[in-house]
Amino acid sequence: MAVLNDLQHSAIHLEPRLFPGVINGGDNQQEFEYVISEETGGSFTAAMANLPVQAEDYVPQVVSLLLKEARAARASDVHLVPGSGGMKMLWRLDGVLQAVAVFDAETGTRLVARLKVICGLLTYRTDLPQEGRVSREYSATEIRVTTFPTLYGEKAAIRLFAGSDDLKRLDQLGLPLSIEQSLRHQLLSTDGVILLTGPSGSGKTTTVYACLREILQASGDGRSVMTLEDPIEVAVDGTTQSQVRTSSGFDLMTGLRSLMRQDPDVIMVGEIRDPATAEAAFQASLTGHLVLTTFHAGSCVEAIARLLDMHLEPYVLRSSLRSVVCQRLVRQIVNPSDLEKQSDKSAAAAGHHVYKGRRVIAEMLTLETPELARAVMRKSDTRELARIVQSCGIKTLRDVALNAVSEGVTTEEEVFRVLGMSPGSEPVAQL
Known part of the structure; x- marks a missing residue:
């Protein structure tokens, strides 16, 4: 699992014996911490390290990367789950959910908002469930997105369908x-x-x-x-x-x-x-x-x-x-x-x-x-x-x-x- 937290926000502390592999990288004083697991999500988190954090299109790039890597990993679903410690990202491989990353709360909220934009959903309505499909402009294959209001913000579930x-x-x-x-x-x-x-x-x-x-x-x-x-x-x-x-x-x-x-x-x-x-x-x-x-x-x-x-x-x-x-x-x-x-x-x-x-x-x-x-x-x-x-x-x-x-x-x-x-x-x- 990779933990991505903007150190300007509250950090997420990890038990070293459980997450021994830590790679630190930064860009323009913005530091991100990655804890990479060999078992799942390694390519996603490695690619995250190369994204320009200060770029205006940083969040759209993260969403595009998320969808691309989930497809490459053969994931059927991706979950973005808000909690007290940030936004946890999991994907379902062979029927089993596996943790991939944790984003800080603000980034997590922006990721869900971006998903709503490319699905044509109402970004200003975070108080009710919504569902839609990713526009063909962003994906050649069928991708469905549903959002659901929770105690810590909107949860998003992404279903990826096979292509023809x-x-x-x-x-x-x-x-x-x-x-x-x-x-x-x-x-x-x-x-x-x-x-x-x-x-x-x-x-x-x-x-x-x-x-x-x-x-x-x-x-x-x-x-x-x-x-x-x-x-x-x-x-x-x-x-x-x-x-x-x-x-x-x-x-x-x-x-x-x-x-x-x-x-x-x-x-x-x-x-x-x-x-x-x-x-x-x-x-x-x-x-x-x-x-x-x-x-x-x-x-x-x-x-x-x-x-x-x-x-x-x-x-x-x-x-x-x-x-x-x-x-x-x-x-x-x-x-x-x-x-x-x-x-x-x-x-x-x-x-x-x-x-x-x-x-x-x-x-x-x-x-x-x-x-x-x-x-x-x-x-x-x-x-x-x-x-x-x-x-x-x-x-x-x-x-x-x-x-x-x-x-x-x-x-x-x-x-x-x-x-x-x-x-x-x-x-x-x-x-």
């Missing part, structure tokens, strides 16, 4: 082969719903874009593919993409009704959030459209039970659901022989696991099993659906997690962090 060049193919996702093959077959269908579920940050969006890419590669210009998103995260050539604007009355329901009159073959709905959207998406599939969409649920059976709880008619669900895929991302262990950094080698020698990159673990459920189909028609709850899944021998996330641990891909600790259970225990939905 980073789009993955279906066979690059790392899905279990059986799920990949089933999905590829289902994407050739002319109707039905393919539901991708999981919590935020589980890779649903990456998977749904890979599915769109698969459809386009298989059909070329032979199928009209349209999307309705909130927001558009990646531009996909060959598709017609649209973004809802609730402030203008263009919400998901309005968009779906109009989109249906555009003669689409394939419809991608960014996310099902309410009963009305669920009903509209599933009804669209019954009229000869293949619908891809995402849904927040912890498992496949939980997704089905929640749709029933949203008063989706069982016969509609039974008739239109092609499959539910629930996925998570777990960090992968690096083989000790592949480690390059001395700090990583030392950690491995001390018995600690070193992670790099993530791997998807996933489960798939279809209603082709008669017992499951009958359970849906009875509006069975999550517990009953899970019991049937188990009795039918269908692989669950727990089973896939067990395999990943036994193969040395990840650890029990990582599975517990991501799934909230150890591989040897039963998930709540299946007790």
Whole structure:
């Protein structure tokens, strides 16, 4: 972690044994202190040392550097968190937040204000939450920014989306082969719903874009593919993409009704959030459209039970659901022989696991099993659906997690962090 504090303001004191590497640099009597960690943020803090502190565009340069280095580090999110000791900067790598730097309070406030400027937000309103996207003038890829008022000032969260060049193919996702093959077959269908579920940050969006890419590669210009998103995260050539604007009355329901009159073959709905959207998406599939969409649920059976709880008619669900895929991302262990950094080698020698990159673990459920189909028609709850899944021998996330641990891909600790259970225990939905 790097600590950047203008010594004209209150200094942030560090415990030397915890932060041994201190580099001091100054410009025109302005001194900055850097504490650099080999583990994260090193290139950002090193580049910070070269920025001209007295320059009029110092803060814009810091923001540009922040976005550039976060992208280079493969961070999915950046947090600027105000506190009594200044503005802490963290970024999320492989699903885990890591501290990078601490700015003095005044600089931190100016950084948030700069982010609001390049997003077209109201800089003078610091008392209410705001959200926007970084202008294309400053970034070629999608970046969303949200601000939130706190006790010590505005907190900013930055979400960085992949560019179109980073789009993955279906066979690059790392899905279990059986799920990949089933999905590829289902994407050739002319109707039905393919539901991708999981919590935020589980890779649903990456998977749904890979599915769109698969459809386009298989059909070329032979199928009209349209999307309705909130927001558009990646531009996909060959598709017609649209973004809802609730402030203008263009919400998901309005968009779906109009989109249906555009003669689409394939419809991608960014996310099902309410009963009305669920009903509209599933009804669209019954009229000869293949619908891809995402849904927040912890498992496949939980997704089905929640749709029933949203008063989706069982016969509609039974008739239109092609499959539910629930996925998570777990960090992968690096083989000790592949480690390059001395700090990583030392950690491995001390018995600690070193992670790099993530791997998807996933489960798939279809209603082709008669017992499951009958359970849906009875509006069975999550517990009953899970019991049937188990009795039918269908692989669950727990089973896939067990395999990943036994193969040395990840650890029990990582599975517990991501799934909230150890591989040897039963998930709540299946007790």
